[in-house]
Amino acid sequence: MGKELILKTLRHEKTERVPWIPFAGVHAGKLKGYTAEEVLKDGDKLYESLLEVNKLYTPDGMPIIFDLQIEAEIMGCQLLWAKDNPPSVMSHPLQGEKKIPCKCKIPTAQSGRIPMILDVMKRIKAQIGNETALYGLICGPFTLASHLRGSEIFMDMIMDEQYVKDLVSYCAEVCCKMTDYYVDAGMDVIAVVDPLVSQVSPDHFESMLSESFTAVFDYIRNKRAFSSFFVCGNATVQMDVMCKTNPDSISIDENVDIKKAKEITDKYNITIGGNIPLTTTMLYGNQQDNMKYVVDLIDNMDNHNLIIAPGCDMPYDIPIENTIAVAQAVRQTNEVREMVKNYEAFDDIDIEVELPDYENLSNPLVEVFTLDAKTCAACTYMLNSALVAADHYGDKIEVVEYKYTVKEDIARTKKMGVKNLPSIYINGKLKWASIIPSRKELFEEIDKVI
Amino acid sequence: MNLILITGFLGSGKTTFLSNLLKEFSNKKIGVIMNEFGEKGIDGTLIKNDNFDMIELNNGSIFCACIKDNFIQAIAEFTKHDIHYLFIESTGLADPSNMENILDITKKLSTKEINYLGSICIIDSLYFLKQYKLLPALSRQIQYSNAVIINKIDLQNEDKINKIVIEIKKLNCNTYIYKTSFCCAKVKDIISNLHYSNTGFSETTNTRETRPKSIIITVNEKIKKEEFVKFLENICLDTYRIKGFVNTTEGIFEVSVVGNQINLTPWNNQIKSTEIVIISSVGIKIISRVTKEWNKYFNSKLSIKS
Numbered sequence: 001m002g003k004e005l006i007l008k009t010l011r012h013e014k015t016e017r018v019p020w021i022p023f024a025g026v027h028a029g030k031l032k033g034y035t036a037e038e039v040l041k042d043g044d045k046l047y048e049s050l051l052e053v054n055k056l057y058t059p060d061g062m063p064i065i066f067d068l069q070i071e072a073e074i075m076g077c078q079l080l081w082a083k084d085n086p087p088s089v090m091s092h093p094l095q096g097e098k099k100i101p102c103k104c105k106i107p108t109a110q111s112g113r114i115p116m117i118l119d120v121m122k123r124i125k126a127q128i129g130n131e132t133a134l135y136g137l138i139c140g141p142f143t144l145a146s147h148l149r150g151s152e153i154f155m156d157m158i159m160d161e162q163y164v165k166d167l168v169s170y171c172a173e174v175c176c177k178m179t180d181y182y183v184d185a186g187m188d189v190i191a192v193v194d195p196l197v198s199q200v201s202p203d204h205f206e207s208m209l210s211e212s213f214t215a216v217f218d219y220i221r222n223k224r225a226f227s228s229f230f231v232c233g234n235a236t237v238q239m240d241v242m243c244k245t246n247p248d249s250i251s252i253d254e255n256v257d258i259k260k261a262k263e264i265t266d267k268y269n270i271t272i273g274g275n276i277p278l279t280t281t282m283l284y285g286n287q288q289d290n291m292k293y294v295v296d297l298i299d300n301m302d303n304h305n306l307i308i309a310p311g312c313d314m315p316y317d318i319p320i321e322n323t324i325a326v327a328q329a330v331r332q333t334n335e336v337r338e339m340v341k342n343y344e345a346f347d348d349i350d351i352e353v354e355l356p357d358y359e360n361l362s363n364p365l366v367e368v369f370t371l372d373a374k375t376c377a378a379c380t381y382m383l384n385s386a387l388v389a390a391d392h393y394g395d396k397i398e399v400v401e402y403k404y405t406v407k408e409d410i411a412r413t414k415k416m417g418v419k420n421l422p423s424i425y426i427n428g429k430l431k432w433a434s435i436i437p438s439r440k441e442l443f444e445e446i447d448k449v450i
Numbered sequence: 451m452n453l454i455l456i457t458g459f460l461g462s463g464k465t466t467f468l469s470n471l472l473k474e475f476s477n478k479k480i481g482v483i484m485n486e487f488g489e490k491g492i493d494g495t496l497i498k499n500d501n502f503d504m505i506e507l508n509n510g511s512i513f514c515a516c517i518k519d520n521f522i523q524a525i526a527e528f529t530k531h532d533i534h535y536l537f538i539e540s541t542g543l544a545d546p547s548n549m550e551n552i553l554d555i556t557k558k559l560s561t562k563e564i565n566y567l568g569s570i571c572i573i574d575s576l577y578f579l580k581q582y583k584l585l586p587a588l589s590r591q592i593q594y595s596n597a598v599i600i601n602k603i604d605l606q607n608e609d610k611i612n613k614i615v616i617e618i619k620k621l622n623c624n625t626y627i628y629k630t631s632f633c634c635a636k637v638k639d640i641i642s643n644l645h646y647s648n649t650g651f652s653e654t655t656n657t658r659e660t661r662p663k664s665i666i667i668t669v670n671e672k673i674k675k676e677e678f679v680k681f682l683e684n685i686c687l688d689t690y691r692i693k694g695f696v697n698t699t700e701g702i703f704e705v706s707v708v709g710n711q712i713n714l715t716p717w718n719n720q721i722k723s724t725e726i727v728i729i730s731s732v733g734i735k736i737i738s739r740v741t742k743e744w745n746k747y748f749n750s751k752l753s754i755k756s
Contacts, residue, residue, distance in 0.1 A: 173663070215734040
């Protein structure tokens, strides 16, 4: 039974096969023809879509809702809704006001979309909860802190560590409350989703964040639920400090070499999940690409303490057959291995792009390479920091975003040799990979070339 | 209706003082407003059995804008009943600077005349000199008091007590000062000497974010007393206060911890399960500290509520 497989894996026991979890957030809506906004706001549509995910993708575990903006919305952030993406945060209540919010702002079981979510959780639990492990996803304390404070938080990390610590600890209290609601509604696993963790140094993580994360994971464990630490982006250097916060499992995306990461998580006896590439393989690849990737994952690593999953929230438009192929590869690995034995992996996108003549630009050019600033929180903050510069310098500089969800931009990203997303290049030179620059750092670099 | 405010830091002896008051005034009609930090008022359990009316206000300080409205309404509610004395026990970190302003609004809402006799601040002579410089609310409690009771003098030397008196006088030269142990002061005298003089009004420093982090732990199984004490010894320095009831193999005890002073007193009533409120002095880290220390001593499952 799928659920037992997940629970065994999270208890670090040996299992007969590797379990699999599709992170079908907004993508669940696609299966029933609903938009992202519909599936994230309408309980009946969400419920219907989740049952379809369960039917088509035969998962061992699945999330109920994948939206890191639920808490932020309740706490005063304005959201911009999209048809095929989760909403993004448009305003930050603590922008320009360095405060810790009142505790009366902490979401209750009656706030915002929480009653709808709890209702769906209970219904799904009753319907498939015996066979499928259910994941309740909460916004991690650092990402929530940046939703509230905006990109100024990266400056705070340099100028006022205590404030960041206090704000993140406040957000960790929000995490504890969300854990209460979700565990009481039947969730087996609480995933603390904090994409922004990949954007700060391990030193900063340890001095300002780890205490809060550790408290949240201890809290989840005391509630008799399992925990998972989801991160996106290149969190390679953070793997060790993340393990020290003691979650039951960690989930990573394609920016991290899962084989190397697993060597670290194995040392701590923590389960690792990941990392099927979301766009190149799941969105733009074909069934064989997906099968091959999964078979390689299974064959290249010790299967103990391993979960197969997409790198993060699945893009809305992922072809259904690709996800089915992943499920197939997990469940019938031997047969699928035979099928893709001689298959050459999906090659580069065949689009010619021309790179600018970086030596002879009329104005400094700031290029932000992202997964898509609309969907990836780390990318949003990376892009925003560049937009602050655009505001400040006006037409003295040019700022552009290239998204990994657009085929031409994928080709450009590859041609530029970009290794990590998000990254900022100035005049064709890599300046920041994964780490979001503070306003001061960015301006200094721009001033050098202006 | 006579109104008396009781302030004092966590563990200073407010509840004991209130119990003494209730005994002394048992022939009068009494109302109590109890303001607790945790979500469950453990203080409430201690005195609920006696014959008086009580309203509990949880989730923050009564002086904080967050629940100030409820506080005003609670006072107004008591004026509808036949009450001689209304005692208000505030939270340990209450900053009563805006009491004057609260009274003004309350008087407008109330059907009966309210006679504010003043505020009595209880201080713990053992820890006061260490605490009051760190926690501005404690100075405010003295500044806005009309009487100060220096408690637990049996645990402190005379020299230190004199120092405390000097510090109190610096903050408020008009307040009456009493010295006592176990809050055994002559409460009737204290009350009759109370004369409220308008100490002015300023904004309270109490906000929801200045509330210390508190958690409630519950355990269903009986646990060993000796190990429970070890557990308390290991976490007490990360807390301002620990309070509640524990069900041990040796019987039920009332738990009271202030600093490293751990007191377990036999409790004769029944309790559903072990339930302890822990007020952290290390923020959210207390969750991890408690979990770690608990796992050292016990196999029984611990449940923590944030």
